[in-house]
Every structure is written in structure tokens, then in C-alpha cells.
Amino acid sequence: xxxxxxxxxxxxxxxxxxxxxxxxxxxxxxxxxxxxxxxxxxxxxxxxxxxxxxxxxxxxxxxxxxxxxxxxxxxxxxxxxxxxxxxxxxxxxxxxxxxxxxx
Amino acid sequence: xxxxxxxxxxxxxxxxxxxxxxxxxxxxxxxxxxxxxxxxxxxxxxxxxxxxxxxxxxxxxxxxxxxxxxxxxxxxxxxxxxxxxxxxxxxxxxxxxxxxxxxxxxxxxxxxxxxxxxxxxxxxxxxxxxxxxxxxxxxxxxxxxxxxxxxxxxxxxxxxxxxxxxxxxxxxxxxxxxxxxxxxxxxxxxxxxxxxxxxxxxxxxxxxxxxxxx
Amino acid sequence: xxxxxxxxxxxxxxxxxxxxxxxxxxxxxxxxxxxxxxxxxxxxxxxxxxxxxxxxxxxxxxxxxxxxxxxxxxxxxxxxxxxxxxxxxxxxxxxxxxxxxxxxxxxxxxxxxxxxxxxxxxxxxxxxxxxxxxxxxxxxxxxxxxxxxxxxxxxxxxxxxxxxxxxxxxxxxxxxxxxxxxxxxxxxxxxxxxxxxxxxxxxxxxxxxxxxxxxxxxxxxxxxxxxxxxxxxxxxxxxxxxxxxxxxxxxxxxxxxxxxxxxxxxxxxxxxxxxxxx
Amino acid sequence: xxxxxxxxxxxxxxxxxxxxxxxxxxxxxxxxxxxxxxxxxxxxxxxxxxxxxxxxxxxxxxxxxxxxxxxxxxxxxxxxxxxxxxxxxxxxxxxxxxxxxxxxxxxxxxxxxxxxxxxxxxxxxxxxxxxxxxxxxxxxxxxxxxxxxxxxxxxxxx
Numbered sequence: 002x003x004x005x006x007x008x009x010x011x012x013x014x015x016x017x018x019x020x021x022x023x024x025x026x027x028x029x030x031x032x033x034x035x036x037x038x039x040x041x042x043x044x045x046x047x048x049x050x051x052x053x054x055x056x057x058x059x060x061x062x063x064x065x066x067x068x069x070x071x072x073x074x075x076x077x078x079x080x081x082x083x084x085x086x087x088x089x090x091x092x093x094x095x096x097x098x099x100x101x102x103x104x
Numbered sequence: 105x106x107x108x109x110x111x112x113x114x115x116x117x118x119x120x121x122x123x124x125x126x127x128x129x130x131x132x133x134x135x136x137x138x139x140x141x142x143x144x145x146x147x148x149x150x151x152x153x154x155x156x157x158x159x160x161x162x163x164x165x166x167x168x169x170x171x172x173x174x175x176x177x178x179x180x181x182x183x184x185x186x187x188x189x190x191x192x193x194x195x196x197x198x199x200x201x202x203x204x205x206x207x208x209x210x211x212x213x214x215x216x217x218x219x220x221x222x223x224x225x226x227x228x229x230x231x232x233x234x235x236x237x238x239x240x241x242x243x244x245x246x247x248x249x250x251x252x253x254x255x256x257x258x259x260x261x262x263x264x265x266x267x268x269x270x271x272x273x274x275x276x277x278x279x280x281x282x283x284x285x286x287x288x289x290x291x292x293x294x295x296x297x298x299x300x301x302x303x304x305x306x307x308x309x310x311x312x313x314x315x316x317x318x
Numbered sequence: 319x320x321x322x323x324x325x326x327x328x329x330x331x332x333x334x335x336x337x338x339x340x341x342x343x344x345x346x347x348x349x350x351x352x353x354x355x356x357x358x359x360x361x362x363x364x365x366x367x368x369x370x371x372x373x374x375x376x377x378x379x380x381x382x383x384x385x386x387x388x389x390x391x392x393x394x395x396x397x398x399x400x401x402x403x404x405x406x407x408x409x410x411x412x413x414x415x416x417x418x419x420x421x422x423x424x425x426x427x428x429x430x431x432x433x434x435x436x437x438x439x440x441x442x443x444x445x446x447x448x449x450x451x452x453x454x455x456x457x458x459x460x461x462x463x464x465x466x467x468x469x470x471x472x473x474x475x476x477x478x479x480x481x482x483x484x485x486x487x488x489x490x491x492x493x494x495x496x497x498x499x500x501x502x503x504x505x506x507x508x509x510x511x512x513x514x515x516x517x518x519x520x521x522x523x524x525x526x527x528x529x530x531x532x533x534x535x536x537x538x539x540x541x542x543x544x545x546x547x548x549x550x551x552x553x554x555x556x557x558x559x560x561x562x563x564x565x566x567x568x569x570x571x572x573x574x575x576x577x578x579x580x581x582x583x584x585x586x587x588x589x590x591x592x593x594x595x596x
Numbered sequence: 597x598x599x600x601x602x603x604x605x606x607x608x609x610x611x612x613x614x615x616x617x618x619x620x621x622x623x624x625x626x627x628x629x630x631x632x633x634x635x636x637x638x639x640x641x642x643x644x645x646x647x648x649x650x651x652x653x654x655x656x657x658x659x660x661x662x663x664x665x666x667x668x669x670x671x672x673x674x675x676x677x678x679x680x681x682x683x684x685x686x687x688x689x690x691x692x693x694x695x696x697x698x699x700x701x702x703x704x705x706x707x708x709x710x711x712x713x714x715x716x717x718x719x720x721x722x723x724x725x726x727x728x729x730x731x732x733x734x735x736x737x738x739x740x741x742x743x744x745x746x747x748x749x750x751x752x753x754x
Contacts (some may be wrong), residue, residue: 007371016713021608024372024454026545029721031699046634057712062641065695067544067676067719069369074706074716137488144492144575151572152558155565162499162563169497176495176506177525221500221562237516246353246670249516249749251508280502287508289501296500353670359750360668363678366717518672518748542676596672 008101010085011086017079019050019058021072021087027049029064045070045089052079052086105190141174156223162268166243168192172285193281195293202268214301214316215241221296231296233276233305238287241308242315251287259310260317272306277299357518361596370463370540370592371548377464380457386436395431397424397465408469409589412480412578421486423577425551426569428461447568448552451545460550462538469589474535476582483578486571490579493572496523503561505576509533512573519596524580531587534580539593550577608617639702644729647694648738649747651653651731656738661685662730664743674747679728680717688714696742697726722747 004024013019023045030042044064050057056074079085086100107182125188145163154160165173168188175184204262213232220231235241238251275282277292291297297305308314355397381392382406397407398415412423418430425447449456477483497504508516509524523529538549548556554573558566566573638650648656665680681691691714692705703720714732722728723746729742 004372004376007375022367022369022372024369029699041430042732055711056709058709059707061634061639061705063700063703065698065700065721066578067721069372069540069541070718071367072715072716072718073366076712078711087693122408140492144489146498147489147575148493148496148572151567151570152564153567158499158562158564160564165496165498169502172502173495173497173504175499176504177510222559222561223565246746247517249514249518251511251516251521253516289503294500294502356668356670357672358671359666360670361677363666363668363680363721364676366678543673562622578639 002096003097006087006097006099008085008087008099010103011078012081012103013095015077016075017077017085018075019087021050021084023072023089023097025068025069025070025089025091027064027066027068027070031064038068038092043093044096045091047087047090048072048086050074050085051088052076052083057085065079066075090100116233147274157221157224157225157227168280168285175285177254183288188284189281192278192290192293195290196277196281197292198270198273199299199303204266204273204303206300206303207306208304208307208311208314208316211306212242212303214297214305215308216245228314230298230301233291233297233301235305235308244315245318255309255316257317259312259314264310264312269306269310272309273302276302276305322431336510352385353518358537362577364542364594365594368540368592368594369545370467370547370594373460373463373540374592375464377460377462380461381464386390386432386438386442387404388435388437390436392428392431392461394435395428397427402535404465406472408466409474410476412483412486412574412581413477414480418572421482421574423550423569423574423581424462424465425549426574428458428465430459430567444568448548448555451548459538459547459549463547463592466538466589470591472589474581474584474587474589476578476585478582478585483582486575486578489572489584490575490577493576494579499562501562501564505557505561507561524583527583527586530580530583534584535587535590536593537596538591541595543596599718601618606671610663626721635662635705636703641701642699643701644694644696644717644740647692647731650701650702651692651705651738653733653738656731656740659685659732659739659741662732662741663741664728664730664741665715667728667743669743670746670748671722674722674724676719677722677728677745677747678717678719680715682715683730683732683734683739684714685732685734688732689735691716691734692731692733693720694716695720695722695726696729696732697724701729 003049008026010018011077011090026043027045028040028043030039032040034040035077042064045062045066048058048060048062050059058071060072069083081103082093083103084100088098088100092097120315148163149160152160152163164233168191171184215233217232218234218237219225219229219316230300235255236245236248238249240248240250240256243256258272259268276297278290279286279288280290288297292302308316355429375425384391393402395402396417397403398410398413399405399407411427414431415427422430429443431437433440444458445456446456447457447458458542478487481498496503497507506525508514508521509529511527512521512523512526514521522533524533534550537553538547540547545575551568551573555566555568605683622623635650638647640648641647648654652729661684663682663684665682667679671677681693683691688708690705693703694701695703698721704718706716708714720728725744725746727742729740732739
């Protein structure tokens with residue numbers, strides 16, 4: 002079962018900076034284990050960040066995103082006390098949603 | 105097993121207490137107490153376990169290792185330097201066919217590879233010499249270490265002579281023969297590299313066509 | 319070692335190399351410097367988000383959760399500052415614990431609490447001392463991440479005047495200079511001189527206060543090469559693997575002695591982990 | 597850790613992300629399709645041309661209005677390479693990251709809705725020294741900038 006994300010959202014004026022760390026293997030499907038068997042691909046494919054009911058970032062990822070992914074960006078319109086919600090879904094259709102209050 | 109050692113340690117610690125209180129002010133200088141060395145050695149034997157090719161006998165020091173441990177961090181007395189260098193020089197074997205120079209391309213691969221002798225390594229694969237971990241060689245490789253001197257243009261600077269090659273051979277075979285307590289492994293003496301591999305590394309250093317000499 | 323001769327030789331090589339490089343229109347020294355600068359940029363860019371935080375969060379959860387056959391949390395675990403006290407505890411470790419009659423580092427103490435308070439067997443408690451991905455996650459690594467994070471900014475203060483700790487320190491120091499194995503390596507081979515690097519990685523000189531402080535206060539660390547948070551026990555274990563030694567047993571006396579030596583040498587510096595490293 | 601939330605998510609594991617988002621009221625149904633898509637063919641491409649085809653674009657124009665920030669020239673480890681990209685091309689709609697010498701070129705595509713700054717940073721994997729390409733879609737057109745990142749071998753070589 003996936004671990005919680007670590008999200009920070011800080012507002013400066015009209016701009017909110019979001020930084021998130023996700024707990025995920027991001028296995029490429031190219032590596033082999035010690036027995037020489039290919040380790041199947043297992044990676045986050047979609048990430049959606051919402052502020053209220055507005056999508057502020059939507060991403061599609063391949064397995065070339067580093068293990069335990071990090072993402073940082075800024076959007077306008079957020080205010081301290083608002084919530085930012087982040088959801089990821091991986092190729093096993095496992096998904097995780099976490100939220101944070103803008104500071 | 106731990107208990108005995110701890111108890112022995114505590115006892116010795118208590119006995120040594122008066123002395124160490126005085127010495128404590130210089131905690132940054134290394135303790136030369138042979139009793140501590142003996143206890144440290146016993147503690148290590150109880151604290152490691154064999155794994156794969158790495159057996160516990162690797163903790164048994166030869167005379168060179170023992171002396172270099174004992175004098176670590178201090179100036180080696182000239183007599184110890186002589187002893188170590190003489191004994192190690194006597195171990196150097198040159199190839200029976202006299203051929204010192206092999207293939208620099210293969211030498212470059214050996215210089216890049218750090219595989220071999222770790223318990224995590226496959227013992228059936230050839231070991232590398234990992235030269236780049238400590239030395240600059242071919243200038244194209246930016247990722248080189250500085251524990252040893254740069255060997256860039258090793259042959260070009262020293263001349264492509266038999267003398268240079270014999271020195272390179274012996275230095276790779278047993279670095280302690282020239283530099284007592286050198287940080288460099290004794291690749292021939294300990295059988296880390298085969299004769300052919302040493303030839304190839306000598307080629308990397310002393311072949312005029314090698315990227316090291318460009 | 320013959321410092322004078324070696325240094326002279328190295329200096330000659332450097333000068334000759336620089337002259338030749340200069341003649342060819344490129345400066346080897348400048349090239350090395352720009353490489354070092356770029357590597358520094360790489361390291362700086364990683365500081366912004368350290369996945370160690372993911373381990374810290376899981377460790378905090380584990381710390382507070384009743385565990386083992388006795389369903390006991392770590393609230394009763396004394397890391398040296400009182401039962402359940404985490405804040406600042408790591409800055410005082412290793413230390414002597416009278417209840418165990420042993421000098422212990424953080425990892426050993428956590429295992430002691432799992433065994434003696436939570437009712438696990440030694441084997442259960444140390445089963446996944448070093449984790450490997452999501453298949454084999456290490457509770458110890460997570461707990462260590464949490465506990466050490468609670469000493470961030472606190473000055474290292476290992477009690478070197480305590481006789482048991484002092485004894486371990488002296489033994490650890492001996493170990494540090496112990497050369498052995500097929501490659502003749504000791505800890506000091508790579509960590510005994512200033513300004514050295516292996517490949518492009520700077521090697522702290524652990525025999526100097528400054529080097530020991532910088533190194534010790536930045537472990538544990540998230541290792542980007544492995545995608546794992548690694549503890550100081552792991553650091554020592556893996557150094558000995560690369561030294562071509564047999565395997566250092568987790569929580570063994572030798573591991574604690576060496577930790578006592580290095581932690582003690584870091585005294586006076588502010589603890590700054592868990593960090594992020596190559 | 598919020599185990600109840602995790603439980604809820606687990607039980608919804610069979611649903612697609614879009615239906616979850618719609619169900620939770622975070623997305624208007626009209627937005628859902630965009631959020632749900634994962635462009636399989638684009639992520640399997642081996643060249644810039646093929647990636648462009650898969651993304652539905654033509655030949656991109658090189659642009660000076662795309663900049664890399666906090667992106668080193670040399671990566672100490674290819675497993676984690678920090679990449680920051682800012683686009684000052686007006687009406688930037690999306691930013692993609694491509695690595696020329698990776699087995700599959702496309703690493704990520706970010707859709708940038710109005711109100712979000714066309715600037716982001718993440719970390720990618722690189723198998724070897726390679727050009728990294730920032731591909732920007734703005735007002736229906738494609739623009740690129742690229743930067744070489746050297747990947748070095750580190751440590752004791754093991």
C-alpha cells in the first residue's frame with residue numbers, strides 16, 4: 002500500500018508554490034533482478050493537482066521519472082488556508098490522494 | 105560471545121582508567137597501546153561474519169598490513185620503511201616471456217572496473233583495478249579520483265622505454281616495494297590482476313597510442 | 319608512507335600536466351574545477367526536496383504505534399534522555415546504557431527496545447536492518463530517519479568522559495587504521511587525508527575534526543544512487559564491503575566502536591541529518 | 597498517516613482516476629478526459645520525430661524562450677537528475693521532458709492550465725550522457741530547447 006505524499010504549499014502574494022515528494026518505486030521495466038529476470042515496470046502515470054475544483058497541473062509520467070518523485074511548481078489564485086489536493090495513479094491502477102493546507 | 109569481550113573490555117578499561125584520564129586531553133592523537141590493538145583485533149573477529157568469497161581470514165593481517173596499521177598517522181621510522189619495501193620488492197614477479205605491454209583498450213576497461221573481491225561480486229568474473237577511482241588517466245574520463253597522483257601522460261613524460269615499463273609493472277604488482285604503506289593495492293602480489301591484465305594496464309600507461317599519452 | 323617524496327612527485331606531475339595542458343590550449347586544472355562546480359550545482363539542486371522526509375513520516379508513525387507481541391510502542395523506549403524522549407537524543411549517541419550494560423548506537427538501542435519491551439526476537443527485530451525497495455522495507459531505517467530528524471540543529475555531544483564510551487572510542491580509532499583484506503584497505507585509506515576524492519566524490523578526512531563533523535552530522539542520508547534512506551550502520555557496513563572485508567554484523571561491538579569514534583570526533587558540530595547524497 | 601483515507605482509496609482502486617476525481621467532485625466531468633489520459637504510444641517512442649507524431653505535433657521550432665534552471669551540466673548520478681524548465685513562450689499549454697538517449701525518449705508531459713506558471717522542476721533518470729529536450733506547446737505550436745547533461749560514474753565504482 003502506498004505511503005502518504007509529503008506536500009508543502011506556500012503562498013506569497015497571489016502565487017502559491019507547491020512542492021511534493023511521492024513514495025514510489027518508479028521501476029522502469031528495464032532492470033533485471035539477481036536471477037536475471039526482468040523486474041516488471043511499475044510507475045506513476047498520472048498526477049493531478051487541484052486547488053478547490055480547479056486542476057492547476059496535470060501530468061503524464063513515464064518510468065524515466067526518478068524513484069520517489071519530486072515535483073515543484075507555482076500557480077496563481079491560492080490563498081492561505083485553501084486546500085491543495087494531489088492524486089497520483091500508477092500503471093497497476095493503484096492510486097493515492099493527499100492534501101495540504103496552503104501556508 | 106559479545107559479553108565476554110565486553111566484560112574483558114570493561115575490566116581493561118577500568119584498569120586503564122587512571123592512565124586514560126590523563127591521556128584524555130589528547131583524544132585526537134591515535135592510541136598506540138598494543139593492548140588496545142589486540143582488543144580491537146579480537147573485537148573485529150567477533151564482529152564480522154563471512155559472506156560469499158569474503159572469509160574471516162581476510163582479517164588476518166600480514167606483516168606489511170600490521171606495521172602500516174601500527175604506524176598509521178605517524179612518521180614511519182626509516183628501518184620500517186626499508187623492511188617493508190625490501191620484503192615487498194622481493195615478491196615482484198616479471199612475466200616469464202618478458203612481454204610487459206599488452207592491449208591498452210583492455211587496460212582501459214580494467215582501469216574503469218571496480219568489480220572483484222567484494223562479497224557482493226561474482227568471483228567468476230575478472231576483477232578490475234579501478235584505477236580511475238584514485239588516479240586521473242585518459243583525459244576523456246572526467247570522473248577520476250585524487251587519492252593517487254595523476255597518471256595522465258605517464259609514458260609520454262617518462263619515455264616509452266623498457267625501464268619505464270618495468271617500473272610500471274613492478275609498481276602495479278606491488279606498490280609497497282616503492283612506497284611503504286602506500287594506499288595502492290598490491291595487484292600482482294595479492295593476485296587481484298592476472299599477468300595478462302597487468303600487461304594491459306601497463307599498455308594503458310606506456311603505449312604511445314593509449315589515450316593516456318595523448 | 320613517505321610524505322615528502324610522494325608530495326614532491328605529485329606536485330611535479332601536477333605542474334608538468336598543467337604546463338602541457340596549457341600548451342595544448344586547455345587547462346586541466348580549470349577543467350577539474352568546472353567539473354567540481356557542476357557537481358556542486360547538482361548537489362545543491364537536490365537539496366530542495368529530500369525524500370528522506372518520506373522515511374521520517376513513516377518512522378514517526380512506527381514510533382507511536384504499539385508493536386510486537388507485547389503491543390508496546392516506543393513511548394517506553396529510553397534513548398538516553400528518558401522514556402520516549404526523541405528530541406535531541408541522537409546528538410548524545412552512542413552512549414552507555416546501564417539496563418543493557420553496553421554502549422549502544424541508535425540502531426542497536428532501537429533493536430534493544432523492540433526485543434526487551436515489544437517482545438520481538440532479535441531475528442525479527444533485525445530482519446530488515448537495511449531495506450530494499452517496497453518489497454523489503456526497513457522499519458529500522460524509517461525509525462532512524464524520524465529519531466535523527468528530531469536532533470536537527472542540536473549540537474553533537476557524545477559523552478567521551480564516560481569510561482565505557484571512551485573505551486569504545488579508543489577501540490574504534492584502532493579499527494579505523496586497521497589495514498587488511500586482499501586490497502590492504504583501511505578506513506584511513508580513503509578518509510585519512512585532506513582534499514581527496516574517489517572518482518568525483520569528495521572524501522571527508524575523518525581524522526580531522528572538521529571532516530568528521532561534516533560527515534557524521536549528515537548521516538543518515540537518502541542515497542539517490544539507491545533510492546533508499548541509509549543509516550550510519552549501513553554506511554559502515556557498505557564501507558567494509560568495498561574494503562573487501564567480510565560482512566560487518568549489524569549492531570556488533572565493532573560497528574558501535576567505530577560509530578563511537580566518529581560520533582565523538584563530531585562533537586561540537588550541529589547535527590544536520592537526514593541529508594541527501596549521491 | 598490517515599488509514600481511513602487510504603482504506604477509501606483502496607476500495608476505489610478499480611475505478612479510473614478520472615471517475616474518482618469526478619466522484620469526489622474535484623473535476624468537472626468535462627475536465628475528466630484530459631486528466632485521465634496516458635499517451636501510451638508517445639511514451640514508447642524512440643525518436644523526437646516519433647514523439648512529435650504521437651503527441652500530434654509537427655516539427656518544433658528551436659526557441660530561446662525556453663530555459664533550464666537548477667539543471668546541472670554534470671549529474672553525479674543518473675538515477676536522479678534534477679531538471680527545471682521555464683517557458684516564456686506566450687500561451688504555453690504544456691511542457692514535456694525528453695531524454696534523447698533513454699530507451700524511451702519521453703519522460704513526462706505537464707499540462708499547464710491558465711493561471712499556472714509555465715515553470716516547473718522535477719527529477720528524471722538518465723541511462724547515460726545525453727541531450728535533454730524541453731518541448732513546449734504554446735497556442736497550438738511546438739517549440740524546443742535542449743541541453744546536454746553528462747552522467748558520471750561515481751564512488752568506488754560499485
